[in-house]
Amino acid sequence: MEPTTYIWMDGEMVPWEEATVHVLSHALHYGTGVFEGIRAYQTEQGTAVFRLTDHMERLHRSAQAYQMELEWSVEDLTKATKELLAANELVDGYIRPLVFLELGAIGLNPANARVRTSIITWRWGAYLGEEGVRDGIRVRVSSWRRFPNDSFPNAKATGTYINSILAKREAVQAGFDEAIMLNQDGAISEGSGENIFVVSRGTVYTPPISVGCLDGFTRDAVATLLRDDGFEVVERVLDRTDLYYADEVFLTGTAAEVTPVREIDNRPIGPGKPGPITQRAQELFNATVTGKLTTHPEWLEHV
Numbered sequence: 536m537e538p539t540t541y542i543w544m545d546g547e548m549v550p551w552e553e554a555t556v557h558v559l560s561h562a563l564h565y566g567t568g569v570f571e572g573i574r575a576y577q578t579e580q581g582t583a584v585f586r587l588t589d590h591m592e593r594l595h596r597s598a599q600a601y602q603m604e605l606e607w608s609v610e611d612l613t614k615a616t617k618e619l620l621a622a623n624e625l626v627d628g629y630i631r632p633l634v635f636l637e638l639g640a641i642g643l644n645p646a647n648a649r650v651r652t653s654i655i656t657w658r659w660g661a662y663l664g665e666e667g668v669r670d671g672i673r674v675r676v677s678s679w680r681r682f683p684n685d686s687f688p689n690a691k692a693t694g695t696y697i698n699s700i701l702a703k704r705e706a707v708q709a710g711f712d713e714a715i716m717l718n719q720d721g722a723i724s725e726g727s728g729e730n731i732f733v734v735s736r737g738t739v740y741t742p743p744i745s746v747g748c749l750d751g752f753t754r755d756a757v758a759t760l761l762r763d764d765g766f767e768v769v770e771r772v773l774d775r776t777d778l779y780y781a782d783e784v785f786l787t788g789t790a791a792e793v794t795p796v797r798e799i800d801n802r803p804i805g806p807g808k809p810g811p812i813t814q815r816a817q818e819l820f821n822a823t824v825t826g827k828l829t830t831h832p833e834w835l836e837h838v
């Protein structure tokens with residue numbers, strides 16, 4: 536990762552190298568943090584952040600679920616993000632807001648721990664590789680089940696990502712690009728950091744949030760754009776066989792954007808290359824985030 540000049544921490548622009556924390560920080564010991572991943576894109580009207588307010592609202596909901604008192608409002612955080620992008624002279628890139636418990640408590644009742652808020656920005660290309668975006672990736676169904684939402688709230692909390700990390704590392708070590716996680720009932724939930732879509736006989740399916748998957752903004756945007764374009768998009772509980780019999784499968788997420796899946800558990804999906812509906816989803820999404828398709832101007836927040 537290439538450092539940028541500043542990191543925003545609790546209202547200050549701190550030089551990148553100085554944005555450090557103490558080793559006794561509660562979040563380091565117990566995973567008590569919540570975060571977001573957001574992307575900024577270059578458009579003809581300058582830099583725009585995709586669904587910035589939505590992401591900062593989700594950050595607030597995650598903090599609420601874990602009882603972390605965030606001292607910055609959604610408006611404060613959106614303003615800080617825009618100022619940081621400008622200060623770092625980034626025309627596009629990835630934005631990582633992170634709220635975490637620092638000093639003031641060590642032990643399992645962090646009520647007195649200081650809540651720190653930071654925003655980091657950097658340049659980040661295709662998360663699953665340029666080649667993956669073009670030709671599709673190879674995935675495996677993980678032997679690790681996704682954490683159930685009766686054990687953790689459905690939120691973007693740092694601690695729960697240790698579950699995703701087990702799945703991702705297992706997949707990569709076995710020679711795959713990404714893992715698909717099942718829930719406790721064996722239903723398809725999501726990738727380690729992406730939502731999943733399955734195309735079968737012209738209909739587009741995605742699992743409902745209730746199976747245990749993140750309520751992704753890319754998932755929502757792609758479903759909306761495909762519906763606007765005349766496709767039927769249905770939320771349905773899917774199982775492993777649905778993946779094997781699919782005509783097309785793709786993943787969505789802020790980092791992954793729209794990434795086609797060409798193979799699952801060593802079985803080719805369709806002809807083993809990105810299908811027409813996946814390609815249409817990519818086209819619609821890419822045109823929207825770069826401001827070329829203007830059917831949802833509310834999603835682009837200009838710097």
Ligand code: PMP
Binds near residue numbers: 725727
């Ligand atoms: N699922 C998980 C587990 C994720 O970490 C992410 C990335 N935030 C997503 C899905 C996709 O969500 P979004 O489209 O809002 O980035």
